[in-house]
Amino acid sequence: MKIVNFSLNRPVTVIMLVVSIVLLGAVSITRLPQEMLPQMDFPFIGVVVAYPNSIPSQVEEEITRPIEEVCATMGGMKEMFSDSGSDYCFVGMVFNWGQSVDVLRMGVREKIDQIRDELPSDIQQIDIFTFNSNDMPIMVGRIAAPGMDLSGSYEVLNRKLIAPLERINGVGQVNIDGVEPKTISIYLHLDKIKSLQVDVNRIFQVLGETNLTLSVGKLEDGGTRYHLRAFSAMEAPQDLARIPIRQDGLQLGDVATVIYDEPLLTYGRHLNQEPAIAFWIQKESGANVVELCHNVHKRMEELKEDPALAGMDILLFFDQSEQITNSINGLLQAGFVGSLLAVLVLYLFLRRLITTLLVAIAIPFSLIGTCTFLYLTGRTLNILTMMGLMLAVGMMVDNAVVVLESIHRHQGKERDPRKAAIKGASEVGMAVTAATLTSIIVFAPITFSNAQSGLTNYLAVVGITISSCLVFSLLVSLILIPLMASKIPPPKSNGEVRWITALKKRYKIALNWAALKHPKIMGLLIVPAVLALTILVAKVGGIESDPEADVQQENLYISYKFTDNMTYTLTEPLVFQVEDSLLAHKQELEIEQVYSWFADNGAATTIYFNDKTLKPKQLIDIRNRVREVLPTLAGVELNLGGNEESNISGATFMQVTIFGEDHTALSEIATEVKRRFELVDGMYDITSDDVQGKQEIRLRFDPEKAGQYKVNPSFIAQLLNLTFRGAPLPDFKSDDGEIPMSILLTPEDRTNIENLLDLPISIIEGREVTLAAVADLDIVRGPEQISRSNQRTSLTISGTYESEDSEKMKEITRGIMDNIQYPTGYGWNFGRSIQDAEEDQTTMLINTLLALVSVGLVMAALFQSFLHPIVIMVSLPFAFIGVVLILLLTGTPFSIMVSIGGIILIGVVVNNGIVLVDHINGLRREGLSRAEAIIEGGQGRLRPILMTAATTILGLLPLAVGTVSVGDVLYKGLALAVIGGLGLSTLLTLLVMPTYYVLAEEITAHLKKIWHASRRSPLRRLPSRPAWLKAKG
The missing domain is CATH 1.20.1640.10 (Multidrug efflux transporter AcrB transmembrane domain)
Structure with missing residues (x-):
């Protein structure tokens, strides 16, 4: 060459x-920069609209559906899903890969701007966000202070922790959750408003016009140009109480209390039963994660010495640099051990x-x-x-x-x-x-x-x-x-080593018998029998399918499902009971930390274990032990999953979605689905999206009475919106910056149903008109959250199946769901996580087929033959048989990592055949007969084929042991697939490929002989004219 x-x-x-x-x-x-994942823009656009203290049905009707309808016209959309809650609307859109995320985001923004006037006017902000791998936090931690109240610690943490960390080069943003900056809250007293007959709507108008800074033009004086600004501002928040709200001199402080303090939170966190604050750090694009995390650690140690942070414990739960460093160490260890073994094998042969x-x-x-x-x-x-x-x-x-x-x-x-x-x-x-x-x-x-x-x-x-x-x-x-x-x-x-010489002699005898003397027996009888036997063994033995079998984790996730409305002050004692039970068995369960989050109608507890590398099978035992110690709480369902992101739990996560139009009808179907799932042995932690629903108050306006009192129902609804949900006001301008300001009824007035009906909504001829005069009140059950999938209302039922065989789980699930009677227009499908897994499997299958075709094209170009590539491809079935056998022998389930190993095998396994067939063809070109070329070529390539297979197998051995991982993913399944497939295919290729080489050429020669014989055989042809016609002529 x-x-x-x-x-x-x-x-x-x-x-x-x-x-x-x-x-x-x-x-x-x-x-070389080090990071967890390469920068990658995911084709996802999310829209979040905050709408506090509303009800899900209202959010769905007024916000979610209009956004869905206008965004559904965008091209390339793969899926749309939404959630409408009591405080928010979320719409997620998944597009096809390959599209510009920036263009998609701009398109969504333009679509929403088209309907902005149709959305509620009191929506302050619509957030449109995308997701990039760089958005993942590099560090996540908690701040706990045993015996201290952290509710007023925002200013201290902002000055002494957040700001210093954000000044580190490479830090993009430091986020904190659990404390909030001071705000101005104006609490209206309902009794004073009633006694003084105050028009509540007038209060909103006055406050909206106060504390403003306006640009009013320009002024020129003596050749100097001045910009004019008009101020209507106060020096301190307490000045707000002196604002007149009526011509008779009545001030805001006469009917309201102005408070400048941390807002009342409706959520909380615990770390080992102590109040806690969450924080997470994001990096700038291109920053070196390992170096950046090292600098953050160093700065944190310095900040801990600050007296202002005395008594606060800063604990890290997640550190990307540790995973990257551990992965690199695993790489170096695997590389060193694999290289050493490969060198030893080479020396053994050479x-x-x-x-x-x-x-x-x-x-x-x-x-x-x-x-x-x-x-x-x-x-x-x-x-x-x-x-x-x-x-x-x-x-x-x-x-x-x-x-x-x-x-x-x-x-x-x-x-x-x-x-x-x-x-x-x-x-x-x-x-x-x-x-x-x-x-x-x-x-x-x-x-x-x-x-x-x-x-x-x-x-x-x-x-x-x-x-x-x-x-x-x-x-x-x-x-x-x-x-x-x-x-x-x-x-x-x-x-040549003596044992190689001896091996060649025995290989020559076997090769002569299989490929030269009895190719038909070997190729048409023995090999098919071995294939059939292997398939039979695989079916009898059974290989479980678990896409996430290679993932390891360190925690277990417990979710709380409440049957009735629960404020966070009521959920916290329930969380305490769960934490008490867990910490009482801390040593037995090998628990390191117990972290909980709780809010109105929701809570979750995460258990962190001492062992950071728990395998899925280990979690099956752990979750059963945890379930035994959990308390029984009235009105609460406790469900155990994996971690809060993946739901891995040592078993198979099951999820189905039913869809239709009416939420009530879906709730009835969901109840029946849940009942049937609970009857299946091995299924547990079955939960659905709020089948029972939560209590809500609905007002029914009487049109005649509203007309009698000259009250517009829409005005009443807006007034109720402002007083009970609260309304943001223009920010308060101060020397320290702008301070958020809001107005609403006092908490006491918002917790009493009678106060709702007594709310004055108008004043006519000096007489107040209350809400009770124009509306009736009903207490009904409504959904806690309304979910929609592709513009259809949906409910999701999820649970866990005590097995790692996801295919078996899907068959059971499909049988249950198909036997349910659905109304017209209703149906079901597997949940999004299962659909994603199926999509990944389909992608792997397509790529496998394309890889087979691509390999065949390369070999055909090399050999200038269509026959020899087919002969070499014979090694592939044996490779996949090797994969099946090694999975059965080691009890390893089929996973995505095994699939990746299969794709790699396609390119690796044929290498031995290429080297062998190329050498045989070369010897034949030199004048050797086919039989001589096969014997000499097989013996000549025996050593390099064994050497390359051995070095590849031993190089993967550290991964196959199952102790080396990159991130949270074990590569045992992938390594075992390559080892099993390459090992068996190498051994069989040495005998089977020469056999099929002979058979292919003999069959081809035989077909050519038949073809040429058919071309030479005389064919009876009809004369150009009939004989009798010729005789006449």
């Missing part, structure tokens, strides 16, 4: 090239130290070259690139092994090291190039696809990293290895 001749003819050039790559690599490794070291050079050089590539292309060192590096460790020496073994073999024949290097490398140059291409090409459908899912994007990063490693290993094998091998004196003998 020309590249081999180039390396030997220009050794100084090659050495300088190597030195340059090493130097660039050294610089790149020190400057028994020559200097030759072994030549091959080992491929590992560090490929890693250095890949880091250089990542740095120069603006990429980062993250869990995905590290995953690619870990997977490539065992494959980096494959090309070098084949080339060096070929050179090593020629050195036994050719005493000139230079000629041996040229002949040996050139002989296998095309084969190793094709083998590398097949390993790379399997990632082409992923890398250059239209990015059908998030999984595809992630795998593209992994594929690019592995491909880079393989390209550099190919360059090492074709440039550096021949050059260095040419400088090494040839061995005194052929250098």
Whole structure:
């Protein structure tokens, strides 16, 4: 090959090239940014509208549906879902991958602006947000102060903690939750308003016109231009009480109390039963996470010495830098152990130290070259690139092994090291190039696809990293290895180890029997029988399917479901009872921390365990033990899940969604679904989206009475809105900045139903008109939250199935849901999480098929034949059989990581066949018969095939042990899939592939013989004219 001749003819050039790559690599490794995930914009747009103290049905009708209708016209939308609650509206839109998120966000903003006048006028802000991997917090923590009240600590924390941390270079934002800055709250006293006959609407008008700063124009005087601004402002919040609200001099302070203090919170947090505050830190784009977290830790230690923070404990629950550092250490450990094992295997086969070291050079050089590539292309060192590096460790020496073994073999024949290097490398140059291409090409459908899912994007990063490693290993094998091998004196003998010689003799006997003497028995009887037997064993043994079987975690999540309305002051004692039960068994359950969050009608408790690497199966036992110690609380359902984000719990998470139009009808269906699920053995923690609903007050206006008192119902609704929900006022201008200001009834007046009916709504001829005069009041049950999916009202039922077999769970679920009678226009589907998993599986299947086609195309181009690629593809079924067998033997469930291992196998497994078939064809071109070429070619490629398979398998061995992870994901399933598939396919390929090589050629020759025979056989043709007609002529 020309590249081999180039390396030997220009050794100084090659050495300088190597030195340059090493130097660039050294610089790149020190400057390569480290982060959890690569920067990636997800095709998601979220819309959040805050609407405090409203009811879900009102939010759905007035806000959610209009936003859904106008945004549904946007192109490329994959899914739309929404939640309407008592304080908010949330609309989420998922678009197809490949679209510009900035353009989508702008489009959503324009759509909402079109209907802004149709939405309630008192909506202050509509937030439109996107999600980027950089938005993930790099650190999450809690602040606890045993024995202290933290409710008034916002100013201290803002000055002494938040501001100093935000000044650190690379910190984007520090968020805090659990305390809030001081605000001005104007509380109206209903009894005073009634006794003084105050028009409440007039109060709102007066306050809206007070404390303003307006620009009123410009003035020129003596050639000087002045800007004029008019102020109607006060110096202190207490001045608000002196504002006149009526012409008779009545002031605001006569009917209201003005309070400048921290607002009353309707939520709280506990850390080990002590009040706690949550905080999280986000980074700027491009910041090095490890370095940044180190600086934050250092600054935090300094801040803890501040007397203002005395008594406060700052605890970190999550630190991205720890995961990244642990992942890097796992990479280094796996790489070192895998490399050491690979080198030992090479020495075992070659028994020559200097030759072994030549091959080992491929590992560090490929890693250095890949880091250089990542740095120069603006990429980062993250869990995905590290995953690619870990997977490539065992494959980096494959090309070098084949080339060096070929050179090593020629050195036994050719005493000139230079000629041996040229002949040996050139002989296998095309084969190793094709083998590398097949390993790379399997990632082409992923890398250059239209990015059908998030999984595809992630795998593209992994594929690019592995491909880079393989390209550099190919360059090492074709440039550096021949050059260095040419400088090494040839061995005194052929250098073959005795056990290899003995193995070749036995292999020759087996190969002669299988491929030459009995190819039909081997290929048409024995091999199909083995395949059938394996399929039977797999069906009998059963392989469980669990997409998240490789994920490990450190916590367990408990959600609270309340059957009636509960304020946060009532939920907190219930949370205390749960915490008491858990902390009483802290040692037994190996609990490190118990963290709880509670609010109106909602609460959750997260248990953090001492063991940070709990496997799903371990959680099955832990959750059962936790369930035994949890108390029974009246009116509360306690449901155990995994962590609050993934719901992994050591079992299979089940979720279905029913949809229709009427929420009441859906509630009835959900009740029946829940009842049927509870009858299934192994299903537990069944919960639905508020089947029973919560109590709410509904007012029914009497049109005749409203007309009699000249009261507009819409005006009344607006007045109630302002007094009971509260209304924001223009910010108060002060020397310290702008202070949020709001007005509403006192908490006491808002907790009494009679006060609602006594609310004065108008004054006619000096006589007040109350709400009771024009409206009736009903107490009914309404939904706590109204969810919609693709513009249809929906309810979600979820639970847990005590098994890791997700396919079995889905079959059970499908049987239950299909047997339910649905009204016209109603139906069901699996929940969003299960649909996403199915989408990922479909994506993996499509990419697998595309990888098969791509590999076949590369091999056809190499061999200039359609037949030989098909022969080589025979090794793939044996690879997947190897995967099935190793999963059965180790009890490993089928997961996404196993699927990824299957895709990688497609490119790796065929490499042995390419090297073997290419060598057989080369020998035949030299004049050997087919039988001689198969025997000699098989024996000649036996050692390199075993060596490459062994180095790849041993390189993955640290991952297969199950102790190495990147992030929270174990790569045991992936490593086992590659080890099992490659191991079995290698052993069988050595016998089966030559057999099918013979069978394919014999069948082809036989078909050609039939074809040519049919072409030569005489065919009775009809004469141009009938015989009798010719006779007449």
